[in-house]
Amino acid sequence: MRILHVAAEIYPLVKTGGLADVVAALPPALAKRGLDVRVLLPGFPGILDGMVDLKPLLRIGPLFGAAVVTFCIGRLPDSGLPAYVIDAPFLFRRDGNPYVGPDGQDWNDNHRRFALLAWAAAHLASAEIDPEWRPDIVHAHDWHAGLVPVYIAQNPALHTATVLTVHNLAFRGIFPLDSNAELGLPARKLTPLGVEFHGKISFMKAGLVYSNRITTVSPTYAREIRTAEFGCGLEGVLRDRGGELSGILNGVDYGVWKPDDPLIAKPYSAENLKGKKACKLALQTELGLAKTADRPLFAVVSRLTSQKGMDLLLAALPELLREGAQLAVLGSGDGDLEAGFKYAAAANPETVAVRIGYDEALSHRFMAGADVLLVPSRFEPCGLTQLYALRYGTLPLVRRVGGLADTVIDATTDNLAADRATGFVFGEATRLALGARISEASALYRDPEVWRRVQRRGMLQDFSWDDSAANYEALYRSLQTVGEKAGLATA
Ligand code: ADP
Ligand code: GLC
Numbered sequence: 001m002r003i004l005h006v007a008a009e010i011y012p013l014v015k016t017g018g019l020a021d022v023v024a025a026l027p028p029a030l031a032k033r034g035l036d037v038r039v040l041l042p043g044f045p046g047i048l049d050g051m052v053d054l055k056p057l058l059r060i061g062p063l064f065g066a067a068v069v070t071f072c073i074g075r076l077p078d079s080g081l082p083a084y085v086i087d088a089p090f091l092f093r094r095d096g097n098p099y100v101g102p103d104g105q106d107w108n109d110n111h112r113r114f115a116l117l118a119w120a121a122a123h124l125a126s127a128e129i130d131p132e133w134r135p136d137i138v139h140a141h142d143w144h145a146g147l148v149p150v151y152i153a154q155n156p157a158l159h160t161a162t163v164l165t166v167h168n169l170a171f172r173g174i175f176p177l178d179s180n181a182e183l184g185l186p187a188r189k190l191t192p193l194g195v196e197f198h199g200k201i202s203f204m205k206a207g208l209v210y211s212n213r214i215t216t217v218s219p220t221y222a223r224e225i226r227t228a229e230f231g232c233g234l235e236g237v238l239r240d241r242g243g244e245l246s247g248i249l250n251g252v253d254y255g256v257w258k259p260d261d262p263l264i265a266k267p268y269s270a271e272n273l274k275g276k277k278a279c280k281l282a283l284q285t286e287l288g289l290a291k292t293a294d295r296p297l298f299a300v301v302s303r304l305t306s307q308k309g310m311d312l313l314l315a316a317l318p319e320l321l322r323e324g325a326q327l328a329v330l331g332s333g334d335g336d337l338e339a340g341f342k343y344a345a346a347a348n349p350e351t352v353a354v355r356i357g358y359d360e361a362l363s364h365r366f367m368a369g370a371d372v373l374l375v376p377s378r379f380e381p382c383g384l385t386q387l388y389a390l391r392y393g394t395l396p397l398v399r400r401v402g403g404l405a406d407t408v409i410d411a412t413t414d415n416l417a418a419d420r421a422t423g424f425v426f427g428e429a430t431r432l433a434l435g436a437r438i439s440e441a442s443a444l445y446r447d448p449e450v451w452r453r454v455q456r457r458g459m460l461q462d463f464s465w466d467d468s469a470a471n472y473e474a475l476y477r478s479l480q481t482v483g484e485k486a487g488l489a490t491a
Pocket of ligand 1: 019330332359383
């Protein structure tokens with residue numbers, strides 16, 4: 001079975017969030033199961049620089065505003081899997097983020113940039129780009145690849161099945177209706193039953209309507225997005241397609257995230273946690289925090305946004321300080337949240353430290369050095385950092401939503417007694433609920449024996465990609481049924 005994954009990010013070449021980690025790890029996990037897997041990526045500078053043996057396959061143009069586009073094939077640096085790269089200098093060779101310019105605004109030609117990604121997928125499906133390899137299934141990730149199922153459905157000669165994975169429904173890829181002319185979508189698709197979303201075009205909606213199967217990255221989020229609270233206006237489509245929608249939990253690449261990784265101060269393991277103390281001391285030293293072992297060190301590694309509940313954390317900070325705990329924050333995002341954390345650090349130099357920016361190596365030192373990782377999200381499709389924290393014996397403190405609810409077992413009296421607990425979970429998205437759980441976590445920290453038990457239980461959890469890859473394979477196999485395409489939306 002030949003599977004093409006289509007995505008805008010891949011660790012370590014281009015990463016703005018968890019999507020990159022998933023796109024780096026899932027294809028090799030599928031390949032390990034014997035599937036013939038390739039990846040299609042836009043030619044951002046980081047991708048062009050990082051690929052191995054990149055060779056041109058086809059040069060054409062003009063296309064989506066680019067005078068010349070060169071479709072290339074090469075190998076991914078870590079997994080060695082084959083990957084197609086779209087080298088369209090005018091559209092993709094730009095500094096900074098894949099989605100936004102240096103001014104923090106979306107690139108104004110994003111509709112064309114990501115339509116080209118989908119166009120390439122459809123032309124790989126028809127073997128026009130690479131006559132030697134034609135996918136049976138094209139697996140599109142997030143709105144960036146949302147037009148993939150549309151372009152594939154538009155070619156009646158194709159019987160390629162499509163899967164769309166929703167990593168974050170809040171990003172819907174919305175563009176003016178009149179960008180349609182440049183996208184090559186027929187007028188009959190510009191209705192609420194097609195790609196239209198409140199008088200505009202939504203790439204995410206397009207993917208939801210036209211793909212054969214929809215997945216998202218945790219079972220709980222798969223249920224949540226059918227409701228108005230989490231559905232971002234797309235809950236109706238998701239309910240209509242409920243029979244084809246499922247949640248498959250993300251995994252962790254334990255080759256990268258492990259308590260003996262080369263990026264941390266001292267290796268340790270579930271059997272011997274001594275090295276973790278050294279990691280905490282090293283992190284406190286690096287961040288200029290008071291070097292104390294008897295106060296819990298809470299940490300954040302996150303985009304600083306309202307999705308991640310970072311405003312709740314700022315509001316709950318007095319509670320954390322009252323407990324005598326420390327807080328270390330690594331992240332970047334909304335200006336007001338960045339400013340709020342910077343102000344808190346300036347006011348409490350020995351207890352609060354903030355590093356604004358994106359730093360992969362430092363994120364490992366945070367995971368290893370902290371006692372608690374805070375993920376108080378308003379919504380969380382899966383969340384990866386709580387899974388990384390578990391492996392480092394850092395207790396996650398999370399809100400009961402999405403993938404967080406599916407992966408952290410709350411330290412209730414019953415769960416502690418049964419030696420099941422792996423972290424702390426709170427319900428309401430309020431400062432009070434978060435503050436209360438921070439206090440309770442601080443209290444538990446004062447009982448080292450129980451704390452160590454919860455750490456060990458967490459470190460033994462297995463969220464490796466094996467199970468998820470098996471679930472995706474089962475989904476792909478279910479799509480091989482002849483006539484599957486007959487069930488496709490044809491609006
Ligand atoms: P999301 O994709 O919604 O941002 P995830 O938890 O799925 O959330 O993934 C976030 C990924 O980005 C993780 O690999 C995390 O370690 C990483 N990350 C987030 N912020 C930073 C940062 N400031 N520096 C380094 N890594 C970060
Ligand atoms: C999104 C989600 C996050 C998820 C990641 C990878 O960025 O916000 O919860 O873990 O995608 O699927």
